[in-house]
Amino acid sequence: MKNIKQMSVPELEALAQRIRERILDVVSRQGGHLSSTLGATDLIVAMHYVFDARKDPFLFDVSHQAYAHKLLTDRWDAFETLRQFGGISGYTKPSESPYDYYVAGHSSTSVSLAVGAAKAIRLRNEEGERIPVVMIGDGAMSAGMVYEALNELGDRKYPAVIILNDNEMSIAKPIGAISRILSHAMASPFYQKFKERTEKMLDHFPDSAAYMAKRLEEGIRMITPGILFEEMGLEYIGPIDGHDMEQLIETLETAREMHKPVIVHAQTVKGKGYKIAEGYFEHWHGVGPFDKESGESLKKSNGRSATQIFGEKLCELAEKDDRIVGVTAAMPSGTGMKLLMERFPDRFWDVGIAEQHAVTSMGPLAKEGFKPFVAIYSTFLQRGFDQVVHDIALMNLPVAFAIDRAGIVGEDGETHQGAFDIGYLRIIPNLTLFAPRDNGTLELAVEYAAKFPTPCAFRYPRGSMMLESGRYEATPFELGKAEYLEKEGEILLIGYGNGVGRAVAVADRLREEGVRAAVLDLRFVKPLDLRKLESATAKFSRWFVFSDGAKMGGVASAIAEALMPESLEKIEIESFEYEDRFIPHGNTKLVEESMGLLPEQIAKKIVGKLAVSG
Structure with missing residues (x-):
């Protein structure tokens, strides 16, 4: 592909269209985030044209909208593995590419990251050579962390360009006065020219006339979306059309050369280029596989979630x-x-x-x-x-x-x-x-x-519970009371929440291997049913614990902390909770298999341990 910085505007527009088609093709087959990333494609192409992702920190808020960035940074072919186990992430990830400056998956962190990057750039004496570039959606502007960062940025005046991707719809409809201000429809060219001319005139006017002109300029600013940012000490440009490539490039070049913190307010259409998805609030944000022609989901329902x-x-x-x-x-x-x-x-x-x-x-x-x-x-x-x-x-x-x-x-x-x-x-x-x-x-x-x-x-988990309803009677909760689902066995399997389903599935497989296991649904991890647990130490010497949570500080840890020392001496507890690591992306079953957490894998381990211990 031709170097993006050598492309003409028509070539850049054609590139953006190719990127949208690639995103739509892959996401329709495999699922992923769709409408947000389609809407941000033109902005991202313009970012890469004006700025240099090799040295300028590119900071995508949440980063689920950064698919175009991935496609522009040596991941066109790898994009086929998007969100697949062992494939590329649906979010920015520095371990995946040097062009991904920071991990992002939670909202409203980008401006704080930009402030930190700008401080580092100043300390390294690289201002003028590098500049943080942020893309943040209007929905993320509802989080207070953004304003904590803007407050410092406006005071310290670190150079940074913040592109506000305003599509009037975050995952759900944006909430609050801030979103309404950001979506104000006043055209920007008039205000920007008026502001520039006013500032020039003020230098030549006598004090009384300058005062009146300044008040007029402030009055105009009061009805623009820029007031919020300019009162915080930030420069504001916009709103501009986030799909007009020529205007985007001109505006971003202007913002870069201002050497100040600048907000570029770009209005975009979520789902741009895929008519079926344009204008919806939630349905097309994150999708499973679907038919491109009809938009109908190809994902089979597993019953009520x-x-x-x-x-x-x-x-x-x-x-x-x-x-x-x-x-x-x-x-x-x-x-x-x-x-x-x-x-x-x-x-x-x-x-x-x-x-x-x-x-x-x-x-x-x-x-x-x-x-x-x-x-x-x-x-x-x-x-x-x-x-x-x-x-x-x-x-x-x-x-x-x-x-x-x-x-x-x-x-x-x-x-x-x-x-x-x-x-x-x-x-x-x-x-x-x-x-x-x-x-x-x-x-x-x-x-x-x-x-x-x-x-x-x-x-409770995403999707369906692991244990099918009706296998055991659903009994009301009693504070701090656990419940045996299977009372007899050579060993004890203790489950909490969805971990009970895993424990039952393991017990089923152990039975096939000639090992009987009792199953205890803990129900409460705080307070624990100490009476049942203490009495179980006299009956079962091998305990295996299951929960869909981290092992460190988890359910097995809670049990071990709560039991009396003399009880702990009678038993051996092993946890099949998550190890001390961040869990990678991918199909849940494949992820669990990689962690050795499938019921058949656990049953095999338990049988082996029992054989060794005699």
Whole structure:
């Protein structure tokens, strides 16, 4: 391919179209993020034309929109392996390419990274040679971290170019006044020329006239989207057409030469170039395989997902109890909260990408007698950790955390795997942790949480539960009570949450090998059923623990910490939880196989250990 910097505007436009076609072809066959990356393609082509990704830090917020960047940086053929196990990531990843400056998978980190990069560039005396370039979506602007970074950037005046990709739709519809300001439709050429001429005139006017001209310029600025940024000390250009290649290049070149922090506000169309996907809010953000002609999904349904069951059950309870309220952070469909927002718009809220605010805002509702549910992915609840500690648990308020995507989530990979919530929540006083094992107990978990008088959290996986419903009777939760599903055996398998399904599957395979295993559903990891666990030490000397979470600080660790020393001397505990590593992306089964966590792999290991021990 011809060097991008030697291309004409028509050639760049043709290149952008080729890139969109490549993205559409691969994503339609394998799944991935579609509408966001199609909408950002022209911006990314212009970025690579104006800036140099070999030396300028390219920072993509979230980075699921960076497919065009990957295709422009020596990954055209490798793109065929997008999000596949052993293939390239769906996000930027420095270990994959030197052109990927930083890992990104969570929202609203890019401006902080740009500030850090700009500081390093200044300290290395490389200003004028290198400049951080950010692409951030309007949805990410709802997170407070962005404004913390902009505040310092506007004060310190580090050179940086921040491209605001404004498509008026993040994953879900953008929330709040900021998104409305950013989507203001005033054309930019008039304002930019007016501002420039005013500043020049002020140098020659007497004080009184200069004062009046300045007030006029400020009055015009008051009705432009730039006021927010210019009042923070940043230069603002826009809005411009994010699909006009010539205008994009001219604007980015201007921003680069200003040697200041500059916001370039570009308005784009999500799903650009694929008519079926243009204009939708959520459906085309992340997709499985689909038919390009019709847009119909090719993915077979595996029945009701845990997310659906949670949403439907909570809606059922909310019909009967108007004290039940809830919040999500820009994931209404992903958490099952969309159903409730439509049915009870005054009691359920999407606050945008603002996990900290989401958690804290539910505290006063609980204090005022309501029953709040915070529906959030495991990986994103990490962002609200201090708020769980300081604003909910410390006050001992009855907020329920419904933790979706607990465990391995597959193709999204390291930044999204729900591995850590057991460990980071288990250490918090006043917080009760429990988990359902199947669809029936998930419904019971929602009921239990709705009545629970203090802070609690329950977790469930992406997609379907591993244990099929109906195999064991769904019994109500009792605080700190575990339940035997299989009472007799030579060894004890202990499961927590979706790990119960893995334990049962292992027990089935062990039975085929002539080994009988008892199965205990722990149900609660805090508080533990110490009575059952202590009594089990007299009956079983070999314990094997299963949960879809990290081993360090996980379920086996909790059990070992809680048992009396004399009890621990009687038993040997082995955990089949996740090892101390970040879990790669790929098909969930292939990822689990690589980690030795498939039931048949675990059963083989256990049989081998039993044979060695005699």
